[in-house]
Amino acid sequence: MTNWGFQIQKDRQIDFDRNDLKVLMEVEKHEPSIKLCISCGTCAATCSAGDFTEYSLRRIILLVRRGEIEGLESEISKCMLCGKCQLACPRGINTRNVILQISKALQKI
Amino acid sequence: MEKIWASQKVRHSSNSIRMSKLVAVIGAGPAGLECASALAKRGIRVKLFDRDDNTGGHLQNWNELFPDRRKSTDVLQLLRTNSDKLIEVKSGTTVKRVEKSNNSFQIHTETNILPNVDAVVIATGFDLFDARRKEEYGYGIYDNVITSADLEKMFSLPGSIRTIDGRVPKRVGFVHCVGSRDEKVGNLHCSKVCCVTAVKQAIEIREQLPDTEAFCFYMDLRMYGRHFEELYKEAQEKWNVNFIRGRLSEAAENQDGSIIVKVEDTLTGRPLKMNVDILVLMSGILPAFYTPDIVSEIPVVFGDDGFLKSTDEHFRANLSGTPGIFYAGTCTGPKSIAETLADARSASLAVANFLDEISN
Numbered sequence: 001m002t003n004w005g006f007q008i009q010k011d012r013q014i015d016f017d018r019n020d021l022k023v024l025m026e027v028e029k030h031e032p033s034i035k036l037c038i039s040c041g042t043c044a045a046t047c048s049a050g051d052f053t054e055y056s057l058r059r060i061i062l063l064v065r066r067g068e069i070e071g072l073e074s075e076i077s078k079c080m081l082c083g084k085c086q087l088a089c090p091r092g093i094n095t096r097n098v099i100l101q102i103s104k105a106l107q108k109i
Numbered sequence: 110m111e112k113i114w115a116s117q118k119v120r121h122s123s124n125s126i127r128m129s130k131l132v133a134v135i136g137a138g139p140a141g142l143e144c145a146s147a148l149a150k151r152g153i154r155v156k157l158f159d160r161d162d163n164t165g166g167h168l169q170n171w172n173e174l175f176p177d178r179r180k181s182t183d184v185l186q187l188l189r190t191n192s193d194k195l196i197e198v199k200s201g202t203t204v205k206r207v208e209k210s211n212n213s214f215q216i217h218t219e220t221n222i223l224p225n226v227d228a229v230v231i232a233t234g235f236d237l238f239d240a241r242r243k244e245e246y247g248y249g250i251y252d253n254v255i256t257s258a259d260l261e262k263m264f265s266l267p268g269s270i271r272t273i274d275g276r277v278p279k280r281v282g283f284v285h286c287v288g289s290r291d292e293k294v295g296n297l298h299c300s301k302v303c304c305v306t307a308v309k310q311a312i313e314i315r316e317q318l319p320d321t322e323a324f325c326f327y328m329d330l331r332m333y334g335r336h337f338e339e340l341y342k343e344a345q346e347k348w349n350v351n352f353i354r355g356r357l358s359e360a361a362e363n364q365d366g367s368i369i370v371k372v373e374d375t376l377t378g379r380p381l382k383m384n385v386d387i388l389v390l391m392s393g394i395l396p397a398f399y400t401p402d403i404v405s406e407i408p409v410v411f412g413d414d415g416f417l418k419s420t421d422e423h424f425r426a427n428l429s430g431t432p433g434i435f436y437a438g439t440c441t442g443p444k445s446i447a448e449t450l451a452d453a454r455s456a457s458l459a460v461a462n463f464l465d466e467i468s469n
Contacts, residue, residue, distance in 0.1 A: 014374055016383035035345045039354070039376045062376050065351075091342075 019067025026105035027064065027098060034098050036091040037061045043085035043095055049078045057085055057095060064102055073106045130464045131225060133158065133216045135204050135403060136232035138166020139446055140438025140453040142188040144230050147457035149193035153464065156223065157196055158216070160203040160399075164189060166234055172264040174446055175302070175309040176336040184446060207434070208406045212467070214433060227467065228460050231417065231429070232437040232453065233400045238288025238296070238393040245359040246284060246390055253368055254360060254388045256287075257303065260310055270317060270387075273366060278321055278386035281314050282370055283307040284357050285327040289393035298414040300393035301443040304331045307391050308344050315348040324351045324385065326372055334445065353381065360388055394443040407431050416442045427456040433467075435460050 027034050037058075044056040055078040063072060076099060085095040132148055134141045137159035145155045163169060165188070171181040192198070199218075207229050208215045216223040240248035240256050247254045252273035263269045272278055285307055289300040304327065311323040330352070332338040344350040355372040362368060368388045374381040396415040409429050410418040417440050420428045427435050437456035438449045 012379050014377065014379050014381040016381055032346070035349065036342065038352075059377070066374065066377060066381070068377070 014066050014068060016066070020069070021065075021067045022109050023069050023072075023102065023105045024064050024067065026108065027101040030104075031094055031097045031101045033091075033093045034061060034064075034101075036093055037065075038091060040090060042088045042090060046084045046088045048082060048084065049080060053078050055079065057099070060102065061098065069106065069109075072102070076103050076106070130154065130227045130468075131156065132228045132230060132460055132464075133207075133214070133223065133226045134230040134232055134437075135207070135216075136166065136234055136397075136438070136440075137161075137164035137198065137200060138232065138234045138438065139168055139184070139188060139449050140234065140440075140456075141166075141230070141232035142191070143450045143453035144232060144437045144457050144460075145196050146188070146191035146193060147454050148460060149195040151457070151461050153195065153461065155196045156216075156226075157198045157200075158202050158204050158218070159198075159200045162201045164198060164200055167237075168446070170258060170262065172261050173309070173313070175305045176334065176340045178309070204403055206403055206406050209431075209433075228433045228435065228463055230435045230437050230456055230460060231400070231404065231440050232456075233397045233403060233440050235394045235439045235443070236397050238294070238300075238395050240287055240390045240392050242294050243287055243291075243390070246287065246357065246388070247360045247362065247368070248390055251360065251362040251366075251368060251388075253362075253366055253386060254390065256390050256392045257283075257306055257310060258392060260389050264310075264313055264317075267317075270314065272386050276386070277318060280322045280324065280383075280385040281311075281387045281389060282368070282383075282385035283311055283323070283325045283389045283391060284370075285325065285330075285391050286356065287390040287392055288395070290328065296393060296395065296414070298416075298443070299331065301331065301333065302445055303391040303393060304329075305334065305337045305340065307389075308332075308337075308341050308350070310389065311350040312340070312344050312348050315350060322351065323348070324353060324383070326353050326355060326357055326370070328354070328356050355381070394439065397440065400440055404434075407434055409434065412442075414442070416440065425459075426452070427459040433463060435463075 039058055041058045044050050044058045049055040079099050081096055083096050131154045134145045134155055134157045137157050145157045148155050165185045168181050168185050203219050205217045214226040214229050288294055307325050314323045332341050355375045357370055357372050360368050360370050367384050367386050369384055371382050408431055412418045417436050419426045420430045435456050437453040
C-alpha cells in the first residue's frame with residue numbers, strides 16, 4: 001500500500017451511548033461488590049503484577065464500567081490471583097472473584 | 110437548700126431584666142426561627158423579620174432532607190410551632206438596613222423604623238447561584254436542563270419528573286459544583302451540601318423511576334458529614350447510581366430535546382460523551398445578595414468569599430466584632446439544616462450573655 005505519510009487516528013472519545021455494558025452486567029450479577037468501587041487505587045498500589053507491568057485493577061474495573069472491553073482479556077491474564085488487593089480494598093470488594101468474573105464474561109461474550 | 114433558693118432568685122431577676130430587652134432577628138429561615146425560639150425560651154422578647162410572606166426561607170422549597178430523607182415540612186412545622194408569645198413575627202417586611210444609635214440599634218424597614226433594639230441577629234442566609242451564569246451548561250436555553258431546586262419541586266409533586274415534552278426520562282445526569290469552586294464565576298468556595306444532595310436526588314430518581322439511569326458528574330465527592338458516606342455507598346450498591354469523575358465542559362441540545370454532555374472521564378484519562386434526557390445542575394450556595402445593604406451602616410467584615418466574617422471562627426463564631434450584632438446560620442458560610450440549627454442556638458447563647466453584660 002502506498003505510504004502517504006499520514007494515517008487515520010482512532011477516536012479516543014468514550015461514547016457512552018454506543019458502548020456495550022454486557023460484561024459489566026454479567027459481573028454485577030455474579031459479584032455485585034464490583035458496584036462499590038470508588039477508584040481509589042489501593043488495589044493497584046499493592047499489586048505485585050503492577051510493579052512490573054501496566055496492570056491496574058482500578059483501571060480494568062473502570063473500563064468494564066465504561067464498556068471499553070477491547071484488549072482487556074490479555075490485560076487481565078497478568079493477574080496471579082494472589083489476593084493482596086482483596087486484603088487492601090477499603091470497600092471490601094471481592095476483587096479476586098471480580099477478576100475471575102470479568103475473565104469469564106469476556107470469554108462468554 | 111438556701112443555695113438553691115439563692116440561685117433561683119438570681120435566675121428570676123436575670124429573667125426579668127432580659128424581659129425588658131428586645132432583640133431583632135433578621136431572616137425567618139431555619140436559623141432565624143430557631144434562634145428566635147431559643148431566645149424566647151430565655152424570656153427575651155424578639156421581633157422576627159422576613160421579606161417573604163411566610164417563614165421558613167429556602168426550606169419551604171425543599172421536599173426531603175439529606176441524609177435521613179426527613180420531610181422538610183416536618184422540620185418546618187416544628188420550627189414554626191416552637192414560636193412563643195414573646196416572638197412577634199414580622200413577615201412580608203423587608204429590612205433595608207440596621208443603624209446604631211447610642212447604646213441601641215434601629216431597624217429600618219421599607220415603611221417603618223423600629224427603635225430601641227438591644228441586639229440584632231443577622232440570619233439572612235444565602236441565595237442560590239443563578240445557573241444561567243454557566244451559559245455553557247444551557248440553563249434557561251435548553252428546556253431539559255434544570256437545577257437541583259427545580260428537581261426538588263418536582264419531587265414534591267408525584268409523577269412530575271418528565272422531560273419538557275412529557276416523556277419519562279431514560280437518563281438523568283447531575284452536574285456537581287455549578288457556581289462553586291469556579292474562578293470563572295468568581296466563586297472559589299465549596300458549597301458543601303450539593304454533593305450529598307446530588308446523591309440523595311439520584312437515589313430519589315432511581316426510586317421513583319426504576320427504569321431511569323442516574324449519572325453524577327463530580328470533581329470530588331465531599332461526603333463530609335455523618336451518614337453521608339453511607340448514603341453514597343447505598344447509591345452505588347442498592348440503586349446503581351453511576352459516578353463519573355470529571356467536570357462538564359459543555360452541554361448541547363439534540364433535535365429531540367435531549368442533552369449531549371461532554372466531560373473528561375478523568376479516571377480513564379479520556380474524553381467521554383453521552384446523551385441524557387434531563388440534566389440537573391447542582392446550584393451552589395452564595396451569600397444572600399441583600400446582606401451587604403442591611404449591614405451597610407454597621408462596621409462588619411466580609412470574608413473574601415462574600416460571607417460574613419466572625420471575630421473568631423473557633424470561639425466567637427456568632428460574634429460580628431460590633432457589640433450587639435450577631436450572626437446565625439448560613440450568612441457565615443454554607444451549612445446543612447442541622448448545622449444551621451446548632452449555630453442558631455449557639456447565637457442565642459451569645460446574645461443572652463451580651464444582654465446580661467449590658468444589664469450589669
